[in-house]
Amino acid sequence: MAQLKKCLTRADFSEIVLEMFPLLSKRLQKLNNLLHADFIFLASTNEKADVAHSIITLKKLEIVENISYELVNSPCEKVFNSEVCIYAKQVSAAFPKDTVLIDLNVNGYIGVPITNEENSPVGILVALYHQPIENLFHSQYLFESFASCTSEILQSALHSKHINIQKKLLDEVGKISKTGAWEFDLRAQQLYWSEEVYTIYGFSLNEPIDVDKALACYSGEDQKIITHHFENAIQNKKRYQAELAFVDANNNQKIIRTIGQVECDSDGTVIRVYGAIEDITHEKKLIQKEKDKTLYLNNLVDNLKDAVITIDQQGLIKSVNQVAIDIFGFDNADFINMNVSKLMPEPYASKHGKYLEAYIQTGNAKIIGVGRQLPGKRKNGETFQMELSLTKSNFDGKEYYIGIVRDISERIEANDTIYKMIYTDPISGYKNQTWFDKEVKEILSLGKIQKSFLYCAIVDIDSISRLNLKYGIECVNKLIKFVGETISKLIGDQFKIYKKGTDSFYILSNSQTSQPEQLSTKVKSLEERLLTPTIFDTFINGNLQKITISMGSILLPTNEYTLESMINVLEHALKQSKHLAPFGYYHLGANELQKYKRIKQIEIEVNGEKIKNELKVVFQPQFSDLNTIIASEALIRWESDTLGFVSPSEFIPIAEKTDAIINIGDWVLERVCQILAQLNDQEPPPKVSVNISSKQIVQSDFSAKLKRLIAKWRIPPTQLNLELTETTLISDIALVKQVMFDLSLIGFEFSIDDFGTGYSSLNYLKDLPISELKIDKCFIDTISKEQSPKNIIRLIIDMAKIMEVITVAEGVESITQYNYLKKCGCDLIQGYLLSKPLAEDDWLKLITTNNENH
Template sequence: MSFESVLNESEFSAIILENRSAYEQDLIEFNELLQADYLFLGVKKAHSISVLIGLSHNSSIPQMEYELKGSPCESVLITGPCGYESDVCVHFSEDQTLKALNAEGYLGAGLFNEKLRDIGVLVAVFKTPKKDISEWLQVFSLQAKLFSTQFQKDFFATKTAHNLSLIDEISRMSHTGSWEFYPETEKLIWSPETYRIHDLPIDSEINIQKALDFIAPDYLAELTFAFENLRYKQCPYDIQCQIIDSSSSVRWVRASGKAELYKNGAVKRLFGAFEDITEYKTALILSADRAKKIQSILNNINDAVFSIDTRGTITHCNDVALKMFGYTRGELLAQSVEVLMPEPYASNHAFYMRNYMETGVGKIIGVGRQLPAKRKNGDIFQMELSLSESSDLGEKGFIGVIRDISERIEAQDTIYNLAYTDPVTHLRNQQWFHQRFKDLMLRASMNQEYIHILLLDIDNMAQINTRFGFGNGNYAIRKVAEQLLFVIGHDYEIFKYGGDSFVVLSKKTYRKEDLHKFDASLVESALLSPRHFDIVINSVKWSLTASLGSAIFNPQGQSFESIINVIEQAVKRAKKSAPFGLCHISEDGFKEFDRYLDIKSKLEQAIESDELSIVLQPQVTHDGTVSSFEALVRWYSKELGPVSPGEFIPIAEESYAICEIGDIVLRKTLNVMSNFVKAGLNTTIAINISARQIVMPDFINSLLSRVNQFGIPPHRLMLELTETALVVDIELVKETMLELAKFGFRFSIDDFGTGYSSLAYLKVLPISELKIDKYFVDDIGKDFDGKAAQIVDAILEMAKALNVTCIAEGVETVEQLNYLKGKGCERFQGYYFSRPEPEAYWAELKQNPTLP
């Protein structure tokens, strides 16, 4: 809500006094830092300042008032914040209040409203000179701004509360509530009156499905169709319908809805109103009761009415019947009713009539039935027929009432399609897939057979939506769906799954002995063909990419949820090989996923129970001298036994757990280094810093706090960053590295050559070391056309160009060592020298030990 009125002096006073204890506490907390003898918060009047809250050495003093003229507060309100180190009474000799307080130092700043007009002051008085008054002036001014902001917040909160109360009262009087729906988050919001209309506690959890559950069955289709039409076509609606509230009372409501759009035409929100019109409708019904006979006739003529005799001849029909079937009255009267029936009903009608007249037993007499009917032009439509016996002057006959229900059936089909069909691609949606998949799982479980399921996720749809808008994004999804539908073949069916994903499910199930005949790669390669993802939008060709997860499994012993989790996890792994990454999971993959869940669930417990430890692997020079160590984390689980870092580190990187592990490694490493220093071992220890960890807001302060706690010089710690960490937020990482470098920290780029770092950034980052990844060192000396050696040579040359040290990881053979030495590599690390060992193993080492 917006207000023309602004915070003035009287409202300012009311807010201060209403929240006196809170503001007084704020002043006390601020004065713990400032150490003023007096601290005042006052409101401006015509010629004076009225002190609303005052402190003397953190004790409250009574309200008081003093003249503005000739006081420093007058200067504050005219020129802005000011401070006086001493002799403030000399500067303002007319200010009797300052003299009474024996003031020497003074700080003052204005308090202002949202129009930046001063309406009060914040004043601090010191009985002794305040030598650092200029340093405190900016802080004092900032505190005044914080108080001003809080006053404005409290003012608007009060105003808003008053206005909301007024709106709620108006809603109560008019029995009209409101609703809002945000399609992007599927969030539905009701006003208090809307809750009252539905007889629900205010702020009860509500969503679209729960809201629709209140609609009376006779109106559910109409309102659902109107809402979907509003959501996807932005067509407003205004409908009268019935609801059944939480106490099972039936109410009449008038429901309306409109759409608010973004500038690009996408739906921002849907909103509307609920008006309780039960009293109005009740009055109409009472009025209708007074004319029951007339209303009965009117109800009858809404349907086609026929009279026929015992031979099946039409003796009478109303105007609706003529319009419904397309005949004139002369064309129908005296004709057999069979003219209104399609085959085989027309040919069998005479037999049914004769049988009823002889036995008195009929299948449709007195029972409403849905049957096909035929118009004059030959069109067949569905009718609802109600047939009853009649007697006219003692002669038996029949009256048939016919209702054309073709539109109702069409609406039901529409609702069905809305429920089970994706509106963009017109494929069966996720709800339909769930039903179909569960049925297939049951069938396969009973027969000990296997199912093939694939989940395809488009990688870069966000770029399409951002560049071309959601309308064109939907067009791209639809085109991809058409291509995929064309290639999956008759043995598979495809479903829309999520915003930009598709599930492909085998229609058949396969026996275990037949799996060797089944080639899953055929459909996998067909789905990942790049040509399916080339889309032309606004004459611009755009190439999408996709990732595919594929699984063949026996569903026996597996839950629906676990299978979905496995296939979604497969897609995540496939994305690591993007573009067009594929991850195929066999039956063993489900065991691997169970292992993944087990590790994930126990990792947090491992952190809390201190199951993580570190080991040290030495880094040596040409002559085998240990120059430094790398700290590596290890986990021995009480339940799982030893867990490889290759297993738990990627899982930890999915969440904040990697930061907690990084903090544990840092703490334990600094403790080891402290012990080394005490033992006289002068060395450096390198630790790995994750991408999540280095971009944390408190990383710098936390790291400095840790090294200060253990008394370790920063240059004794080498911080290893992977190239992946550099590209998370390169500017933020660069800023963090440069700041830490000022304190003496050094940096190493780990796994160099396997990531995506820019050489331009390597040139400006404070890097001390490049580490050649084991992936390249392993292939030195092997028959790979010398490519690995060429890459190693290039990294060494780059290290020289950057004037940084180069260290090779994973050195395991003398051939590798000699090659690296010959190319000028300065330091080495690997099993050739030593495996990673715990601190105790290295505790007895002397200064700069040499490894054999």
């Protein structure tokens, strides 16, 4: 292999100067701008070193054709012998045999050698002058400096070229051996890969790489291993080697062997970590293939571990292997000529002779060539299950039968254990969720053929986490088992119990009926017993502990449900019961199931696109007196094609759980602005309040959308009053406050809806741009009662006056309520006493008439 660092030769000089011709020619031109030589050139020699050839030749600043000339009797001969040769004038006279000097009429001459790192000349730099050289010292200094700089440039270029060759060689070797080199410079924090490393990882050569990108190919555990090796190498200055699996950029699974070691500076500080990566995927596959072959052969050998018994046509045993001795417990001597029936329990033993005789006579076999499970009998009389395979063979003209016997008693026991593990809860001992799912699926499948009703309940132990903290897991596990045993005693043989999760149980009716009334009677009796307040009380660590449960149950038609939908309904029932804990109980009968289905259907449709075509807006006027309309509130109505009329109290809470409320809210604002645009010529322009949800107002683009909306429909912002509930305000008080101030600056007004029912705080209300407080209907309803907290209403109205905001009373339905509110100074009245919510056309007519009359 070539040396790592190569010294510049004369042959290299010519080659590299030609490769760097554009750069060096420009540098010569700049040099001659200072020297003002008539000719200047870089030259090398032939192999014999007797003829010089210029490689770059300038006439003044113009590149001209190169020249060749004899070195003997030439000043350049001295230059090629490492001498600086300078003639300020009459150089032609000094070298009369140099035809080039004479032909070019040269007077002044400067020649400087271009040397390599060993200070040996490899080329020359020559300047020729028609006139004597002026300022000789300055010219010599520039010439020698340029020659020295050129030497360094050419040596550096050679080194780079040599390194590239070495790199290509390394990459080629890497490709052949599937081994790549890597290096991590700790000072620069830079990672270097050879081409083969890119190939191993599946990255393209121009793709930027770093440590994190490489580590991402490995699993979390292997990332820790790599990091540990790397850090240990740096800390202890030790070499490491590891084999790791990873997935490359093309999703190919690979195995690599990586080696790493460190390099230190003179102070012993680690400055870089370097090493190699070898793709050993193919090698590992070959090894695994050999292992598989070995495993296959081992399995064949393992099969020989079965008992092998040979009998003749009389049923006498002629040979056995050691496994037969181990299984049945007889010695080898005992086996020989023993009738094989002694290895069988009754009734097989007494019937075996007749079976064998019948086969010999007829050739009809029920077992030969067919494996089957049969009981066997050991010497001590113990019976066990075995698998028997029987074949026949001829030897010396006689027919024999070879039996392969395998003791499967341990396998059966293991299967029983596995079955128990899969389908049994280890704490309570009852069948688990997996078995419950299996049974219910079968019941529901049969129920699709013949309609029947099924009862199912979830019994959940209340406050299990608190009990865990108080008594510990071991005591609580005993408690769970006790609760299960108590339920089991209470349900009798008419219901089944299953364990659900950590602290719950399923109860399932043992049979289904087409008459739900009959099942309901049994269920009612059972649930009364389960909900007895002291039924689950027990002693824990000597202390009486009151244990309570929550219970959700259903009675459902089997032909209408899947396992998943049934469990969803059950979970809903349990969730409702938890709101009533302790001993919370919630049963979904036929009516409740219909309500549940309706809720689920609302959840689906409220998030669909069709709802926008089914929504409409109605308007309820707000009056300053019995006849004068000051403003109105926009209310939403939904008439569904599938559900019929859906009350806002039904679908709004559901929509608020998802982003559906944002889409609905945006639709209402668009529709209200569209309607208000029809009244642009009304004086005074009608003002409308619109409810804004907490999810809607905290959207980053809420203000921008609202501004675009009023610009689109040319609606003054003062016509829109944005109603916020107290819950909306506290959802993100800082963000909501910012939005309110942003919109109030351009004229939007804000109202606090249902005031007094939420989390009112004067500390934040007084700092918000609020123009209106709405008194909730729950307070208005108390006015007509003899003993009612009317002072609350007066207090709200007085507080509003102090805050200089108007008050609106919602849900006013009687003249008594109206008179009391006006007496207290309430500004606006809204309710069925004065007007019900009106359809768009009716409201438009009313507003027009109201403005004409006032």
